Amino acid sequence: MAGEKQRTVKVIKEKRTISDEVKANIKHYNKMKKLIKEALKEGPKTIPEIARATELPAHEATYYVMSMRKYGDVVTGEIDDMDEYFYYHLNQKN
Amino acid sequence: MENEVLTYDALVVGGGIAGEETALNLAKMDYKVLLVEKELSIGGKMILLSKVFPTLDCAACITTPKVSETARHPNITIFTGSEVKGIEKKGERNFEARILRNPRYVKEDACTGCQECELVCPVVVKDQYQYNLVGRKAVFVPFSIANPRIAAIDIENCSLCGACEKACPSDAIDFTQEPEEKTYQFKSVVVATGYKLFDPIKMPRYGYGKYKNIVTSMQMERELAPTRPFNTVLRPGDGKMPDNLAYVLCTGSRDHTVGNPICSQVCCMYSIKQAQLLLGSLPMADVTIYYLHIRSFGKGFNEFYETAKGMGVEFVKGKIGKISEKENGNLVLRYDDIDTGQVKEAEHDMVVLSVGILANDEIGPVFKTQKLEFDDYRYVKQVDELKRPAMTNIDGVYVAGAASGPMDIPDSILSAGAASSEAASYLAEVE
Numbered sequence: 367m368a369g370e371k372q373r374t375v376k377v378i379k380e381k382r383t384i385s386d387e388v389k390a391n392i393k394h395y396n397k398m399k400k401l402i403k404e405a406l407k408e409g410p411k412t413i414p415e416i417a418r419a420t421e422l423p424a425h426e427a428t429y430y431v432m433s434m435r436k437y438g439d440v441v442t443g444e445i446d447d448m449d450e451y452f453y454y455h456l457n458q459k460n
Numbered sequence: 461m462e463n464e465v466l467t468y469d470a471l472v473v474g475g476g477i478a479g480e481e482t483a484l485n486l487a488k489m490d491y492k493v494l495l496v497e498k499e500l501s502i503g504g505k506m507i508l509l510s511k512v513f514p515t516l517d518c519a520a521c522i523t524t525p526k527v528s529e530t531a532r533h534p535n536i537t538i539f540t541g542s543e544v545k546g547i548e549k550k551g552e553r554n555f556e557a558r559i560l561r562n563p564r565y566v567k568e569d570a571c572t573g574c575q576e577c578e579l580v581c582p583v584v585v586k587d588q589y590q591y592n593l594v595g596r597k598a599v600f601v602p603f604s605i606a607n608p609r610i611a612a613i614d615i616e617n618c619s620l621c622g623a624c625e626k627a628c629p630s631d632a633i634d635f636t637q638e639p640e641e642k643t644y645q646f647k648s649v650v651v652a653t654g655y656k657l658f659d660p661i662k663m664p665r666y667g668y669g670k671y672k673n674i675v676t677s678m679q680m681e682r683e684l685a686p687t688r689p690f691n692t693v694l695r696p697g698d699g700k701m702p703d704n705l706a707y708v709l710c711t712g713s714r715d716h717t718v719g720n721p722i723c724s725q726v727c728c729m730y731s732i733k734q735a736q737l738l739l740g741s742l743p744m745a746d747v748t749i750y751y752l753h754i755r756s757f758g759k760g761f762n763e764f765y766e767t768a769k770g771m772g773v774e775f776v777k778g779k780i781g782k783i784s785e786k787e788n789g790n791l792v793l794r795y796d797d798i799d800t801g802q803v804k805e806a807e808h809d810m811v812v813l814s815v816g817i818l819a820n821d822e823i824g825p826v827f828k829t830q831k832l833e834f835d836d837y838r839y840v841k842q843v844d845e846l847k848r849p850a851m852t853n854i855d856g857v858y859v860a861g862a863a864s865g866p867m868d869i870p871d872s873i874l875s876a877g878a879a880s881s882e883a884a885s886y887l888a889e890v891e
Contacts, residue, residue: 424698432690
C-alpha cells in the first residue's frame with residue numbers, strides 16, 4: 367500500500383516548492399559522500415588523507431566523514447602510530 | 461483537538477531546568493500548569509551538557525529524571541516547538557496568552573522515535589543540537605535523550621521526497637499539519653526563558669569561524685558528552701586528537717567593548733570542569749587556562765579549582781590580544797602576561813573560547829498590556845531583589861532561573877523554587 371502511504375506529502379507539495387538551496391545542498395552532500403566513499407574503497411584513511419584524496423578542505427572532510435559516521439556509512443578504526451589521527455573505513459554492513 | 465483545556469493556573473515560559481522545576485513544584489501543589497518550550501525538547505541547555513561542576517555528576521543523569529517527571533505529571537501540559545506570541549493582563553489572576561504551536565509534521569501519539577525516517581532522508585544540514593559540528597537529517601529526533609523523543613521535520617530544508625513517509629513503520633508522518641494559534645487563560649505567569657550564549661564571531665581578533673580549530677565552550681561540551689558528535693575529542697579542522705589545548709576565559713563577558721560588562725558566573729567553573737574532563741579523556745594532553753581572575757565562589761568550587769591545578773592544568777593570568785593560525789592548523793595566542801607585565805606568545809593545537817552569558821530578552825515584546833521591565837543588562841528586572849527575588853514589575857508574573865541574570869544550575873533550581881512559591885501564594889490569595 368505504498369501509494370496510500372505517500373498521500374500527505376502530495377498535499378504539502380501542492381502548497382510548497384523545494385528551494386534551489388535545498389536541491390543544491392542535497393546534490394552537494396551526495397557528491398561529497400560519493401567522493402569520500404571512493405577514497406575509502408582503497409582502504410582506511412585518516413581525515414587529512416581523505417582530504418588529500420578528495421581535494422576537500424580538511425575541516426569539510428571532518429564534517430562529512432563525521433556525518434557519514436553518524437549515519438553508519440563510515441566507522442572509526444585504529445589510531446595512527448603517532449596517536450594523532452584515527453583511520454576511518456567504510457561500513458561493510460552497508 | 462476536542463476537550464482541549466484552555467484554562468490553566470500557571471503559564472511557565474521556558475522548559476529548561478528552571479521552567480521544569482517551577483512547573484513541577486506548582487503541579488505538586490495541585491495547580492494546573494502549561495509549559496511552553498520553543499525547542500523540540502524540554503531540558504534546556506543542561507540536557508546537552510557533559511557533566512556538572514563541582515561534583516562531576518553526569519548532567520543527563522541528573523536532568524533526565526526531572527525531565528521525565530515533568531513530562532509525565534498529570535497536572536502539567538507541555539507544548540514543545542511552540543511560542544508565546546502575546547500575553548495580556550486582563551485583571552487580577554487573569555492573563556490571556558496567545559500560543560503558537562508549530563507543526564512537527566509528525567503525529568506525536570504515533571511516533572515511536574525509531575529513527576527509520578532519518579535513515580532514508582536524503583537531506584543533511586548542520587545539527588544545531590551538536591552546535592554545527594556534525595550534520596543531521598531534515599527529519600530527525602533532536603538528540604538521543606530528547607523529551608519527547610519524537611521526530612520532527614525541518615520543513616525549510618525538507619526535499620518533500622516523501623521517503624520518510626514511506627519508511628515510517630507507524631504511519632506517523634503527517635505533512636498536512638498546520639501551525640495552530642490559540643488563546644489560553646492563566647492566573648499567573650512564570651518567565652523561565654534562560655539565557656543566550658555570546659557569539660564569538662563578534663570578536664574577530666580571536667578568529668572564531670575563520671580558524672577551524674577554535675571552538676566555543678558549548679562545542680567542547682558536546683565533544684565531551686556521551687552523545688557526542690565525534691568518537692572522541694577531535695579538532696574540527698582536521699580530525700586530529702589534540703594534545704595541547706588552551707581556554708580563553710571571559711570571551712564576551714566582563715568586556716565593555718562587546719557590550720557585556722558583567723561576569724557570567726559560570727565560565728570559570730565550566731572551563732575548569734572541562735579541563736578536568738579533557739585530562740580524563742586525553743591523559744597525555746596539556747591544558748592551559750588563560751584567565752583574568754578565577755571566580756570560584758560557590759560551595760566546593762575553590763577545592764575543585766585546586767584539584768584541577770593538582771591534576772596539571774596550567775593557569776596563566778593573561779589577557780589574550782590576538783589569535784592567529786599556523787599552516788598546520790595550530791593556533792598562536794598573543795597575550796599580556798599580567799604577572800610579569802610582558803607580552804608573550806604560546807602555541808596550542810586547539811583553542812576553546814569560554815563564551816559568556818547574555819540575556820534572552822525575547823520575552824519583552826510578548827507582554828502587551830503591561831510592559832515587562834528589564835534591568836540594565838536586559839535581564840528580567842527583579843523589583844525586590846533581596847526580599848522577593850522572583851517578583852517582576854507585573855503583579856502575578858514571576859521570573860525563574862537565568863532569565864533574571866547569569867547563574868549556575870543549583871542557583872537556577874533555587875530561583876525556580878522561589879518563583880513557584882511566589883506564584884503559589886499569588887494563586888492561593890483570595891480576591
